[in-house]
Amino acid sequence: MGFGQRLMDAIRHAGNPVLVGIDPRVESLPEGLAAGFSQDLAGLAEAYLTFGKGVVDSVSGLVPAVKFQSAFYEALGPEGLIALRDSLAHARSRGLIVILDGKRNDIGSTAEAYAQAYLGEVTIGDRKVTPWEADALTINAYLGSDGVRPFLETATPRGKGLFSLVRTSNPSARELQDLIVEGKPLYRRMAELVASWAEGCRDESGYSALGAVVGATYPEQLAELREVLTGVVFLVPGYGAQGGTAKYVASAFDAQGLGAIVNSSRGVSFAYQRKDLKATYGADWQRAIEHAAREMIADLAAHTPAGRLTSRAGHHA
Amino acid sequence: MGFGQRLMDAIRHAGNPVLVGIDPRVESLPEGLAAGFSQDLAGLAEAYLTFGKGVVDSVSGLVPAVKFQSAFYEALGPEGLIALRDSLAHARSRGLIVILDGKRNDIGSTAEAYAQAYLGEVTIGDRKVTPWEADALTINAYLGSDGVRPFLETATPRGKGLFSLVRTSNPSARELQDLIVEGKPLYRRMAELVASWAEGCRDESGYSALGAVVGATYPEQLAELREVLTGVVFLVPGYGAQGGTAKYVASAFDAQGLGAIVNSSRGVSFAYQRKDLKATYGADWQRAIEHAAREMIADLAAHTPAGRLTSRAGHHA
Numbered sequence: 014m015g016f017g018q019r020l021m022d023a024i025r026h027a028g029n030p031v032l033v034g035i036d037p038r039v040e041s042l043p044e045g046l047a048a049g050f051s052q053d054l055a056g057l058a059e060a061y062l063t064f065g066k067g068v069v070d071s072v073s074g075l076v077p078a079v080k081f082q083s084a085f086y087e088a089l090g091p092e093g094l095i096a097l098r099d100s101l102a103h104a105r106s107r108g109l110i111v112i113l114d115g116k117r118n119d120i121g122s123t124a125e126a127y128a129q130a131y132l133g134e135v136t137i138g139d140r141k142v143t144p145w146e147a148d149a150l151t152i153n154a155y156l157g158s159d160g161v162r163p164f165l166e167t168a169t170p171r172g173k174g175l176f177s178l179v180r181t182s183n184p185s186a187r188e189l190q191d192l193i194v195e196g197k198p199l200y201r202r203m204a205e206l207v208a209s210w211a212e213g214c215r216d217e218s219g220y221s222a223l224g225a226v227v228g229a230t231y232p233e234q235l236a237e238l239r240e241v242l243t244g245v246v247f248l249v250p251g252y253g254a255q256g257g258t259a260k261y262v263a264s265a266f267d268a269q270g271l272g273a274i275v276n277s278s279r280g281v282s283f284a285y286q287r288k289d290l291k292a293t294y295g296a297d298w299q300r301a302i303e304h305a306a307r308e309m310i311a312d313l314a315a316h317t318p319a320g321r322l323t324s325r326a327g328h329h330a
Numbered sequence: 331m332g333f334g335q336r337l338m339d340a341i342r343h344a345g346n347p348v349l350v351g352i353d354p355r356v357e358s359l360p361e362g363l364a365a366g367f368s369q370d371l372a373g374l375a376e377a378y379l380t381f382g383k384g385v386v387d388s389v390s391g392l393v394p395a396v397k398f399q400s401a402f403y404e405a406l407g408p409e410g411l412i413a414l415r416d417s418l419a420h421a422r423s424r425g426l427i428v429i430l431d432g433k434r435n436d437i438g439s440t441a442e443a444y445a446q447a448y449l450g451e452v453t454i455g456d457r458k459v460t461p462w463e464a465d466a467l468t469i470n471a472y473l474g475s476d477g478v479r480p481f482l483e484t485a486t487p488r489g490k491g492l493f494s495l496v497r498t499s500n501p502s503a504r505e506l507q508d509l510i511v512e513g514k515p516l517y518r519r520m521a522e523l524v525a526s527w528a529e530g531c532r533d534e535s536g537y538s539a540l541g542a543v544v545g546a547t548y549p550e551q552l553a554e555l556r557e558v559l560t561g562v563v564f565l566v567p568g569y570g571a572q573g574g575t576a577k578y579v580a581s582a583f584d585a586q587g588l589g590a591i592v593n594s595s596r597g598v599s600f601a602y603q604r605k606d607l608k609a610t611y612g613a614d615w616q617r618a619i620e621h622a623a624r625e626m627i628a629d630l631a632a633h634t635p636a637g638r639l640t641s642r643a644g645h646h647a
Contacts, residue, residue: 036440039454052455084436084443088452090461091411098408116435118470119401120500123353126401135405137356138369144407153435155472155495157502178472183437185474188523192511199509199516206505 015216016149016174020246021271022218023077023110028322029310030266032112032248033072034278035100036082037061041283043298058089058096065100068282071302073107075310078274080248081147083115101147112248113147116178120159128167132175149174151226151248154203161210161223169214169222174246177210179203179238182228182251200234204241215244220272224248227265236264239272247273253280253309259316270321275313281305332533333466333491337563338588339535340394340427345639346627347587349429349565350389351595352417353399354378358600360615375406375413382417385599388619390424392627395591397565398464400432418464429565430464433495437476445484449492466491468543468565471520478527478540486531486539491563494527496520496555499545499568517551521558532561537589541565544582553581556589564590570597570626576633587638592630598622 014022024030039047039057042064050056069079081104086097104111117127131150134141150168154161154177164175180190180200190200204225211221224246227238235249247265252258252275265273284290284305285298294300314320331339341347356364356374359381367373386396398421403414414430421428434444448467451458467485471478471494481492497507497517507517521542528538541563544555552566564582569575569592582590601607601622602615611617631637 038439038443039452052457054452054454054459054461057454082436082440084434084440084447088443088447088461090447090459091408091415093461094408094411116470117401118433118435120498120502122355123399123401126355126405130401130405130407135371137371137374140369142371142407144371144405144410153433153470153472155470155506156498156500157505157507159500159502181437181473183473183476185437185476188474189472189516189520190474192516192519194509194511194516199506199511202509203506 014172015214015218016168016172016222017216017220017244017246018218019148019172020077020110020174020274021220024271024274025322027075027077029076029313030270030274030319030322031076031306031309031313032078032080032274032276033068033076033281033306034080034082034114034276035065035068035282036278037064037085041286043285044296054089055092058092061086061089061093062096062099065096066103067299068302069100069104069107069109071299072281072306073104073109075303075306076109078110078112079104080112080114080276080278082278083113098145101145105146105148110148112149112151112176113145114151116151116153118153118156118160120156121163124160124163125167128164132173133167133171149176149224151176151178153178154206157206158210165210165214165223174222174224176224176226176248177207179207179225179227180231180234181226186228201237201241204238207245208242211242211245220244220246226250232261232264235262239264248276249273250276253277259312262313263317266318268318270318277309281309331489332531332535333485333489333539334533334537334561334563335535336465336489337394337427337491337591338537341588341591342639344392344394346393346630347583347591347636347639348393348623348626348630349395349397349591349593350385350393350598350623351397351399351431351593352382352385352599353595354381354402358603360602361613371406372409375409378403378406378410379413379416382413383420384616385619386417386421386424386426388616389598389623390421390426392620392623393426395427395429396421397429397431397593397595399595400430415462418462422463422465427465429466429468429493430462431468433468433470435470435473435477437473438480441477441480442484445481449490450484450488466493466541468493468495470495471523474523475527482527482531482540491539491541493541493543493565494524496524496542496544497548497551498543503545518554518558521555524562525559528559528562537561537563543567549578549581552579556581565593566590567593570594576629579630580634583635585635587635594626598626
């Protein structure tokens with residue numbers, strides 16, 4: 014089954030488009046969790062694994078997908094990457110669509126190596142092994158087609174996906190992405206390229222294995238890009254902590270409430286730091302996370318076309 | 331000491347600007363090396379480590395720097411990354427400047443996490459640990475300043491460096507990088523941004539902690555960008571296997587023959603596949619690599635301003 018179909022099925026099944034980001038940082042772990050482990054890379058990596066599994070268990074059955082930020086695991090050396098591998102596997106075992114946010118980019122056989130690493134398999138002698146087995150990977154297409162096609166060729170036939178940066182939500186994104194090229198901003202040209210690459214890998218859902226990362230801090234851009242990027246799933250960062258609100262992201266969706274996933278990282282997975290949730294749940298950090306995920310689901314249902322999805326989660330909220 | 335000074339000293343000491351790329355692939359390892367290890371990820375990772383150490387030992391004392399391609403190690407999962415960490419450490423122990431080619435990119439604290447991982451240190455309790463300890467990292471600045479400054483802030487005070495993609499050497503680079511923005515190609519605008527970021531982190535060598543990746547397949551662009559990018563070291567890929575020749579890269583250098591490093595990966599580190607070198611050196615793949623490195627040194631000395639460097643290596647060639 015194609016990645017577009019897999020992701021749309023997961024969204025329909027969950028009844029919402031929430032993507033929970035898992036970005037562990039030593040200074041933000043639940044009290045007691047970091048302290049309980051040995052103060053070295055392996056110990057902290059184990060704390061990250063426990064944390065990641067805890068977030069996954071709090072939101073699985075509730076949301077369709079999770080996204081792991083590779084940088085924080087890489088920061089712990091190979092030990093951190095063992096924790097990342099095991100976290101990805103745990104999330105997959107819970108039925109979630111698992112996105113690795115690594116923003117990888119390179120050309121030719123090097124791009125292929127990244128794709129095989131994270132979405133495919135590596136051949137050793139007469140054996141095939143899957144080193145990481147994520148469902149999708151974020152990429153950066155500054156290198157053009159040569160830096161995208163090898164990823165797509167590996168991902169598409171395996172039902173795996175990619176999300177290519179188009180317009181990011183950070184303030185300085187404008188320094189390059191908003192420059193005017195032939196009368197249009199550069200991000201628009203990037204979107205047209207993404208649309209052309211996506212064209213060949215659409216499946217029966219109407220959506221492609223190639224998605225786009227489109228920031229939520231510029232709502233009019235979301236609407237413009239939704240037009241250009243037919244059949245391309247949006248990964249929308251910037252909800253919550255970065256200042257986006259549900260109304261801002263509404264135009265990322267198609268008429269059925271499909272075609273977009275909305276990411277919150279700190280807002281959900283560090284929700285136990287909120288005073289109100291601390292008062293309610295005390296040290297039970299996983300229930301605070303679940304609470305924040307349900308809030309986000311309800312907020313998107315109330316203010317975006319995602320409300321048209323049959324909300325299983327809503328019944329329990 | 332600043333990274334600019336460290337790299338210029340290494341180039342002067344070696345008497346040449348050759349950057350040997352180490353991109354291990356299972357199908358290209360020296361005969362016998364891959365076969366001798368167990369056919370799983372850990373076994374292949376160990377073969378990559380042996381290969382990487384072998385390349386390092388063949389060229390250390392001869393060239394100033396080596397570059398490891400992260401993708402091929404990531405393709406072997408955490409086991410591959412143990413091999414990467416140990417390869418970086420081995421290259422550093424041999425006195426080489428060690429560049430990790432990871433083309434990382436993200437913003438804010440995520441960019442900082444990548445920088446701490448590869449160039450800095452991570453604080454755990456009251457301890458500071460260095461998970462990878464490369465000397466420099468390649469980055470992709472499509473996200474603008476927010477995606478570059480956190481890298482620079484971590485790297486610069488530690489004498490570490492960054493190389494930001496400006497104009498890459500692959501055919502499809504033109505799809506975005508050559509688009510005309512306000513009368514100039516986009517890569518030129520990227521170069522101006524890189525020059526502005528580099529301005530604040532120049533050291534006594536006149537060169538900055540921030541370098542630029544500038545492809546060698548378009549020689550007139552190298553000359554144009556050398557003008558714009560004052561005090562920015564060029565990392566020039568595309569020599570050898572990708573079709574660049576010494577004459578093409580000549581304009582990357584300053585008048586003293588400094589300010590650029592020229593990368594060859596397959597051309598040097600897979601040199602044992604060449605028929606002529608097989609005939610000369612038989613199964614001694616390390617001597618074939620050394621031979622190819624000396625050839626490249628001589629070629630650059632003959633056809634570029636790098637010939638003005640006192641060539642220690644040349645005396646033995």
